[in-house]
Amino acid sequence: MRVLFTVSDWPGHWSAMVPLGWALQAAGHEVRVVCAPSQEEPLARAGLTAVPVLDGWDMAFQGRLQNYLNAGKDLWPYPEPPLHPVTGEPLADLADFDLGGWFKENVPVLSERARRSTDAAVGFARWWRPDVQVHDLVSIEGLLLGRVLGIPSAVHLWGPAGTDEHEPGLTLVPVDMSRSFERYAVGEPGFDRLTHVIDPNPAALAPALLGAERLPVRFVPYNGPGAVPGWLAELPERPRVCVVWGTSVSEMFGEVSFTVPKVVEALSDLGVEVVLTLTGADRDRMEGELPDGVRLLERVPLHLLLPHCDLVVHHGGAGCVMTALAAGVPQLALTNGVEQRLNADRIAAAGAGLGLSNAAVEVAQIRAAAERLLRDPAHRAAAERLRAENEARPAPADLVRTLEQLAARQPAAVGGAHR
Incomplete structure (x- = not known):
């Protein structure tokens, strides 16, 4: 079985997926991880094979941009203004960053980068022909591939945040800068059409999901390599x-x-x-x-x-x-x-x-x-x-059997019209 992992540009978003990758490989399955070049080395240290073809938004920039937007909605907790979204330097005033002007100037570049990223992900997937896909919560390419490929796909949560959160200022649905969902004729980006969610949370913390089947798994920590002092x-x-x-x-x-x-x-x-x-x-x-x-x-x-x-x-x-x-x-x-x-x-x-x-x-x-x-x-x-x-939850090795069963129900297809 070939399993494609698709991850965003932040190790904290995909580290919870690493033990599943190990379990799949130990069971004899092939695993590839579509990622940005910045994640190639961390993934190699984790023992997973990277496919560094993505060229999306930097996650630190996205975090600072969200803080800037939240500050405009009185959701910023500090008396000082947040950091400049682009430079990371302190702002003296929110007005010191022209959000509208910056977007007007940079959206064409960001959109073209996003187009290259999503198209590269689809291109690799169509060539490699995976049987199952697993992606992290904020990977726009993973969300897209789940619909384009016509194969079983699951989002893997990294913690207590789920797919049906309504906290003011919390934005988890990734931004589709290149209108890839429209270009591939697969609807609108969102979590409403997810079919499976891998949830590592004990029942006491189980987050709300938008109708998808919950696949429970034990949380096995991966915090990078190291030695016992x-x-x-x-x-x-x-x-x-x-x-x-x-x-x-x-x-x-x-x-x-x-x-x-x-x-x-x-x-x-x-x-x-x-x-x-x-x-x-x-x-x-x-x-x-x-x-x-x-x-x-x-x-x-x-x-x-x-x-x-x-x-x-x-x-x-x-x-x-x-x-x-x-x-x-x-x-x-x-x-x-x-x-x-x-x-x-x-x-x-x-x-x-x-x-x-x-x-x-x-x-x-x-x-x-x-x-x-x-x-x-x-x-x-x-x-x-x-x-x-x-x-007491199923180990990642048990989840491997679940993914095998999902793959066996539906042969791999690589459809999706590209316009």
Whole structure:
């Protein structure tokens, strides 16, 4: 069986798909991943074969653009304006970026890039003739191929956000800049015609879907390659708290969102061991500022650390949320964006964590929330329940059999009129 993965330009969007790719390959199936050139190296490190033919929008730009649009709707949480969507530099005022003028000047270029991207994806798929397709939630090419190819197709969720979300400011349906759905005569882009959704969420977090069949799967964390640090086998003398801060937060929300110094200060009074996982510029910001009991790491996969922690503090990203869930660790999420807040709210509703708005949070609030999560056994018990629910779900190897059955019901076809 040939299985085509189609992914967007951000590892956090497709990392949840990696264990399924491994399972398919271990079962003897061929897997190819249609992606942008920027994802070729991360996919190779994950052991998957990339097809780097896409040329769509940069995801960091899309995130900053969404923040700019949200600021115009009073959905931006900070008193400072968001970053310039294109340059990533701070704006003094929203009026300093001429959105209409920029689009008027750049839409022809963006549309042509999008056309090349979607046409390249269709061209490769028609040549390779996959039996099944799996794509991430915001991959416009994946959404398109599911209709053009006439083969079974499934979207793979990366966390608690589903296909039927109505949070103001949350836009998950990808933009069809080249009008590819019209050009291939397959209707309008949207999630309403999805037939299968691979859902890694335990029942307590299961998001709403637009009528598609839910294919449950166990969330198996993949946070990149790495090695187990030798000190991790040593039993800590005090509770261990892991602090995770993704580089994407500063890249999309600016330096004003970098709350790690506040977190370190808040935890310093709780008698805990603190493990910071930071990379790049975020790591540089913390050099020379670490008190006793704080360890600074770089590029240690999160799934290796969290099973040995008593609490994780993070920015609310789905990768952190789901990895902590799989480890059975209580979570404190300091959120910036709408999806991050959605993730935090659903973990809190399940009793396994708490969420605070990063834009307004103070040291005392972080300290009180961390202390509550460390001392109240109900949160640990809820986190353990989520871990147990996750482990009881079908493994990726079981999902392979489901995809095999879907492929067997419908022979591969490569139709779709191209105009």
